[in-house]
Amino acid sequence: MSGPPRSTSFRIGEHVIAPGLVLSPMEGVTDLTFRRLVRQIGGVGLTVTEFVPGAAVARGDKKMMQLVEFDTDEWPVSVQLYGKDPRAMAEGAKVIQDMGATFCDINMGCPSKKVCKSSGGSALMKDVETATAIVRAVVAAVDIPVTVKMRSGFDAGRRNAPELAWACQEEGAAAVAIHWRTREDKYSGTRAVDKIAETKAKLSIPVLANGDVVDVESAAAMYRDTDCDGLLIGRGAIRDPWIFRRIEAWMTGQPQPTVDGAEKRRAMLQYVEELRARMSRTFPDTRKLDRAVLGRFKMLTKYFALRQLHEGRVLRQLVLHSQELPVAIEHVEAYFERLVRFEAGDESAFEGYTAPAFSRTG
Ligand SMILES: Cc1cc2nc3c(=O)[nH]c(=O)nc-3n(C[C@H](O)[C@H](O)[C@H](O)COP(=O)(O)O)c2cc1C
Numbered sequence: 001m002s003g004p005p006r007s008t009s010f011r012i013g014e015h016v017i018a019p020g021l022v023l024s025p026m027e028g029v030t031d032l033t034f035r036r037l038v039r040q041i042g043g044v045g046l047t048v049t050e051f052v053p054g055a056a057v058a059r060g061d062k063k064m065m066q067l068v069e070f071d072t073d074e075w076p077v078s079v080q081l082y083g084k085d086p087r088a089m090a091e092g093a094k095v096i097q098d099m100g101a102t103f104c105d106i107n108m109g110c111p112s113k114k115v116c117k118s119s120g121g122s123a124l125m126k127d128v129e130t131a132t133a134i135v136r137a138v139v140a141a142v143d144i145p146v147t148v149k150m151r152s153g154f155d156a157g158r159r160n161a162p163e164l165a166w167a168c169q170e171e172g173a174a175a176v177a178i179h180w181r182t183r184e185d186k187y188s189g190t191r192a193v194d195k196i197a198e199t200k201a202k203l204s205i206p207v208l209a210n211g212d213v214v215d216v217e218s219a220a221a222m223y224r225d226t227d228c229d230g231l232l233i234g235r236g237a238i239r240d241p242w243i244f245r246r247i248e249a250w251m252t253g254q255p256q257p258t259v260d261g262a263e264k265r266r267a268m269l270q271y272v273e274e275l276r277a278r279m280s281r282t283f284p285d286t287r288k289l290d291r292a293v294l295g296r297f298k299m300l301t302k303y304f305a306l307r308q309l310h311e312g313r314v315l316r317q318l319v320l321h322s323q324e325l326p327v328a329i330e331h332v333e334a335y336f337e338r339l340v341r342f343e344a345g346d347e348s349a350f351e352g353y354t355a356p357a358f359s360r361t362g
Pocket of ligand 1: 024025026027028029049050051080107109110149179210211212213232233234235236
């Protein structure tokens, strides 16, 4: 494995991001509750909200405003906007500046048909004129630094991240983040980080690298192969919310944190409890609330690092097939009770602990 990067932090405008590790925005995941979990664990230098349309924020859409809310002590924090209309994006940026966001991030990477159809997200990579007009308008509208998140290109024939990132810098962007995949790759493709390295060599603003950083080894490889200023970590943080602490420990020469079953239990249950408390504002009806919370909890569980735990695979199955939130919580409690006994040397703790053969309907 290669050594730590030259610098463990970077600057966006006058703000120091230390450590230089960013929780990548993820729709339906990086809400206030998930970001609290990650911040409380530590090692993250910057958090970003899930994306929202700039136009909806500009008109104060209630649901969208809830998606971009952040804690008063969540700082620095970036709010990500998407859209294709420079004026609406500029208006949206003003609103988030007034909310107290540290940065405004512009999405030019989303591959979803819904977002691209309206020419936002990664479709902007094909339309450099509109993309730069958006950056220009947003930079002119706000005093906070404006950043851009993009992919390496739209498809294999159009990997234009270095050129687009350069144009964004010239329009006043304060940093860019690049996911090595093209829009065509969606979430597959063979690792090719050359365009990130090329962008880093070309630009004077910070260039952040993104895509498949899931542990210390992949973080080291990303720093080595791109010379990037910092990392954006998405799915790796759902799988292992301690990933930032692990990478920070490696960068600063500290011992690796040990995360035992009790810590994972605490993280899972605290997440559900906080999620339920927060979502109760949106869903006054208990049944609807529990259904919504269960949906998000399953999303976390799908990725969460349970596989490494003894019989964690079974717990994952049980939660994913739960029809009611209290049942899912009972499964978590029961599993960790067994784990504590097992870790204390009780070989029989997991006797009879299997996932039933679930039918398709669960
Ligand atoms: C469920 C999910 C939702 C996402 N939502 C967003 C989003 O709102 N804005 C954005 O810029 N990228 C979004 N992404 C992309 C991630 O931020 C990131 O660029 C991508 O997952 C690659 O990084 P990773 O390999 O570390 O996950 C999303 C990804 C996932 C898996």
